[in-house]
Amino acid sequence: MFIDTAKIIVQAGKGGKGIDSFYRDKLNMKGFPDGGDGGHGGDIIIRVSTNVHTLINFRYRLLFKAKNGGHGGSNQKRGKNGDILIIEVPEGTLVYDVSRKSLLKDLVKAGDDILVAKGGIGGRGNRSHKNAIPGEDGQERKLFLELKLIADVGIIGLPNAGKSTLISRISKAHPRIAAFAFTTKSPVLGVVEYGQDKRFKIAEIPGLIKDSHKGKGLGDKFLRHAERTKFYIHLIDLSKESPEEVLSDYNRINRELELYKEKLISKPQIIVGNKIDIKKSKENLEFLRENIKKDIIAISAKEAIGVDELIKAVASKL
Ligand SMILES: Nc1nc2c(ncn2[C@@H]2O[C@H](COP(=O)(O)OP(=O)(O)OP(=O)(O)O)[C@@H](O)[C@H]2O)c(=O)[nH]1
Ligand SMILES: [Mg+2]
Known part of the structure; x- marks a missing residue:
């Protein structure tokens, strides 16, 4: 399951007690204060780990508590500091x-x-010749975590446009591919390697349809992951029955982006027509080009046509 928000409580460790203790021997009948200080409570740190990809761990665990500091001992012995607790989260x-x-x-x-x-x-502790005092409480906080994937490029497009087929073709990501809508139910990240040691990160943003911004389909649940990409590959299925349908698909996606957040529509797009291997597609492509008056890269993600050209276009835009 892809979980991208979580609420947690963090409770740092309490400081250990300082103690009252007196050393006595024949020469020191009155006693000599030797109570040690308590150790500090453990801190809590949240840190990025590349081994973690979602916030799913937080679904089953709400409270994160670090260890308390140990109490002081006689003979000036200082209590042990509580261990630092590190909570791992994705990039x-x-x-x-x-x-x-x-x-x-x-x-x-x-x-x-x-x-x-x-x-x-x-x-x-009383070794300081003052009365011993207890340790302080650790800090406690309620936190909200929100994952917004960081990718250079986001692939947007209606269900079935071929987003998963494309990401599997150009990266090592292998989401499920099928001829029905909503096959992909959560964002997919892939790394595209090209040229000499160059790479970019790409994300399939699934589930965009008419009225996603109102919660239709998978809703706008995953649009947060469209916010931080530098630009989009806007993928369009060219093989639809009529050219008008292709044009309206294109407009539909842009409209959804805009309705979700205006800033998404001002992000640059590389417009890509997919399924050019199907006969009908060529005619639809011409119609789309004439109507939107923008460059369109025609590809077949399935048959690997035009894909290298697309990678070059992405690379030069980056
Ligand atoms: N002929 C042809 N079929 C393709 C091409 N690319 C994808 N398909 C087919 O289109 C269907 C949908 O492909 P997906 O990659 O699952 O589409 P998607 O955009 O990821 O769809 P969702 O995850 O459901 O939103 C599958 O049956 C693919 O085999 C292509 O270039 N040519
Ligand atoms: Mg998919």
Whole structure:
């Protein structure tokens, strides 16, 4: 399952107690204060790991608690610090503070992290010649996590346009391909390698149909993943019965983007007509070209026609 939002509670560790203790021997009958300090409570850090791809782990776990600091001991012994708890999230996770309603950090790439809860400071022992005090509580926070995939290019288009076929053709991603709508039920990420050691990240954004922005079909659930790409490959099925249908499909997708968020429609698009191997497609392609007056790259994702040209076009736009 592809989970892209989560609510969690993070609770850093409490500081350990400082203790009251007295060392006594024949020479020190009154006792000499030697109570050690408590250790600090463990911090909680959220960090990007490339081994994690969704927020599914947070579906079954709400509370994340770091270890408390150990208590001090006699003979000035300091308590152990609580271990730091590291929570792993995928690239592209935004971390919000729920009560402050503010974005704490956008964790973009591997290794990015943020300290979300500070462990409590350990209490002072009486070795300082002052009374011992308990440790402080660790910080507790409610967080909202939102994953917005980070890809260079997003493939958008109606169901059955051939988005999965294209992404499997040009990357190592292998989503299911079938001749019915909504085969792909969650975004798919792929890496396209080209030239000498060059690569870009591409994402299939599934489920766009008429009224997606109102929740139809898979709704606008995945449109958040269309927000952070640099541009789109707008994939159109050219093999439809009539050229008018092809044109209206094209307009439909643009309309949905616009209705979801205006800024999506101002993102550049490489317009790609798919299924050019089917006879009907050539005629529809001409009609579309004349009507929208934009460049269209014709391909067959299935038969690998025009795909190299498309990769070149993407590369030069990047
Ligand atoms: N003839 C032909 N068929 C194609 C081509 N590309 C895809 N198809 C077929 O079109 C159908 C849909 O392909 P998918 O890749 O699953 O389409 P999709 O856009 O990912 O669809 P959803 O995930 O359902 O939104 C499948 O039957 C594919 O085999 C093509 O270039 N030529
Ligand atoms: Mg698909």
